[in-house]
Amino acid sequence: MRDLGAGFGYLLKGQRWVARHGRQFGLGLLPGLITLVLYAAALVALAIWGEDVVAWATPFADDWSSPWLGLFRGFLTAVLFALGLLLAVLTFTAVTLLIGQPFYENLSEKVDTDVSPDGTAPESGLPFWRELWVSARDSLRILVRACLWGVLLFALGFLPFVGQTVVPVVGFFVTGFFLTEELTAVALQRRGVDLRARLTLLRSRKTLAWGFGTPLGLAFLVPCVAVFLMPGAVAGATLLARELLGEETAVEDERADEPVSS
Numbered sequence: 001m002r003d004l005g006a007g008f009g010y011l012l013k014g015q016r017w018v019a020r021h022g023r024q025f026g027l028g029l030l031p032g033l034i035t036l037v038l039y040a041a042a043l044v045a046l047a048i049w050g051e052d053v054v055a056w057a058t059p060f061a062d063d064w065s066s067p068w069l070g071l072f073r074g075f076l077t078a079v080l081f082a083l084g085l086l087l088a089v090l091t092f093t094a095v096t097l098l099i100g101q102p103f104y105e106n107l108s109e110k111v112d113t114d115v116s117p118d119g120t121a122p123e124s125g126l127p128f129w130r131e132l133w134v135s136a137r138d139s140l141r142i143l144v145r146a147c148l149w150g151v152l153l154f155a156l157g158f159l160p161f162v163g164q165t166v167v168p169v170v171g172f173f174v175t176g177f178f179l180t181e182e183l184t185a186v187a188l189q190r191r192g193v194d195l196r197a198r199l200t201l202l203r204s205r206k207t208l209a210w211g212f213g214t215p216l217g218l219a220f221l222v223p224c225v226a227v228f229l230m231p232g233a234v235a236g237a238t239l240l241a242r243e244l245l246g247e248e249t250a251v252e253d254e255r256a257d258e259p260v261s262s
Helices: 001-022 022-058 066-101 101-115 129-157 164-188 195-204 207-218 223-245
Strands: none
Touching: 001 022, 001 066, 001 101, 001 207, 001 223, 022 066, 022 101, 022 223, 066 101, 066 164, 066 207, 066 223, 101 129, 101 164, 101 223, 129 164, 129 195, 164 195, 164 207, 164 223, 195 207, 207 223
């Protein structure tokens, strides 16, 4: 339970950090805004043409009598939109991080420099294109894992009682874990920690990951909130990465009175 509270604390610390560094917050909003527009357009298109897609995919039901045809295709249309929404929630962070790679790398480095006792930040030493490739590859691998979990939980959601009580709770914790992995990857990749090692680290501190990512996943369900929380989430995940690796961090109170550079 202590780690659960600590994880949430890192989420709050990240939001406080970007609140004190206005320029970093402003730059960190851009990737989220771009992703939000793209996803909103995709969901609107799904809402408009989802029924046509279902009709195209179920030609065997064309001769069904009313009301069964309408009920059947209406149900499938709702399922299709729900799957699209679930996929949007699961992939929003990965896509935003990929689009905003230069912005979030810079933000994470600023956090490391700010809280490091010696005022330095780890560097990967890789060229930008290589960092982008590693990030895209790892994001895709995590996305596949998250989607498999999403499909499994969606199917279990049809179970009586369990599907309406236990499954949603498990789903939020799963989403929280993967969100934490995606966000800490920004700082951990600069330290040369590969995907398998990152997953091992987070599994060893699952409650810490849940405490950070689960509230964030819940907040991301509110339209537009994800855009404004992403910069602080990246900052908080950098602090959490330092905790996972046991790196010394300067006490926040000691820096509170120092001049803030943007």
